[in-house]
Amino acid sequence: MQRVQGQRGRSLIGDRVMIPVRCYTCGRIVSDVWDVYKERTKQEDPGQVLDDLGVKRYCCRRMLLTHAELIDEIAPYE
Ligand SMILES: [Zn+2]
Numbered sequence: 662m663q664r665v666q667g668q669r670g671r672s673l674i675g676d677r678v679m680i681p682v683r684c685y686t687c688g689r690i691v692s693d694v695w696d697v698y699k700e701r702t703k704q705e706d707p708g709q710v711l712d713d714l715g716v717k718r719y720c721c722r723r724m725l726l727t728h729a730e731l732i733d734e735i736a737p738y739e
Contacts, residue, residue: 679732686720698725 682692694714701710711722 679730680728681724684718684721684724687718689716689718689721691716691721691724695725695728 680692680695684691698710716722
């Protein structure tokens, strides 16, 4: 089986978000703010960005704060 390697930082499935759709604890949808969060945290404080995006509960904040986009490392197919 040929293993397909993606370029680092580029998703193999068309730049789709692979963060869980909802918060594991309370069920709030967190994937909708992921793209904005990812862009803004390149220059801004993550805590401030989460406040601005209306992510108040710490269960939801941890979903975004602790997410590591490893889809490029684990996806075997393009
Ligand atoms: Zn939550």
